Amino acid sequence: MDLFGGFRDDRNLDDMMKSLNDKLRKFGFEPFNFDFDMKMESGIDAKDGEWTKSTYTSEDGSTTVVTMSKGFGGKKPNTDMSNNIDYLKFQLDKSVESQDFEKSVELRDRISKLKDVEGKVKELEVELSKAIKEQKFERCIEIRDEIKNLRK
Numbered sequence: 265m266d267l268f269g270g271f272r273d274d275r276n277l278d279d280m281m282k283s284l285n286d287k288l289r290k291f292g293f294e295p296f297n298f299d300f301d302m303k304m305e306s307g308i309d310a311k312d313g314e315w316t317k318s319t320y321t322s323e324d325g326s327t328t329v330v331t332m333s334k335g336f337g338g339k340k341p342n343t344d345m346s347n348n349i350d351y352l353k354f355q356l357d358k359s360v361e362s363q364d365f366e367k368s369v370e371l372r373d374r375i376s377k378l379k380d381v382e383g384k385v386k387e388l389e390v391e392l393s394k395a396i397k398e399q400k401f402e403r404c405i406e407i408r409d410e411i412k413n414l415r416k
Contacts (some may be wrong), residue, residue: 272352300322300323300327300329301321302319302320305317305319306317308350315332316333331373347415349375349379349382356368356371384414388410389411392404392407392408
């Protein structure tokens with residue numbers, strides 16, 4: 265259980281501090297003054313998946329609070345990021361910065377191919393929904409297999 269009465273708290277620091285001040289007032293204590301500037305960063309990496317970093321700095325610069333969160337939706341991150349467009353875009357940016365243009369070409373082409381596949385998969389998913397409603401299950405099998413092949 266955490267300080268704010270829950271087992272997991274997804275609120276930002278500002279909300280948590282307001283909650284803390286409410287609890288302090290309830291017991292007759294003077295609330296904290298917490299005027300912070302907030303800076304937020306986020307990204308994706310192969311080892312940890314999606315992440316968010318929030319940095320809160322007091323107005324006078326004397327206090328800094330940094331929070332990190334990783335979102336896996338209750339699952340471990342997929343260490344094979346070769347089909348993750350956001351990750352590939354991140355890698356593309358890094359390869360351009362380091363002037364590794366050969367890698368940039370490969371990444372650009374991979375991203376383009378994945379976007380095409382995503383479009384085809386979405387079309388097939390619409391067709392699959394229609395086939396399910398019409399109870400054309402033989403066609404459902406064909407569409408399901410097409411989607412699996414595209415995602416390889």
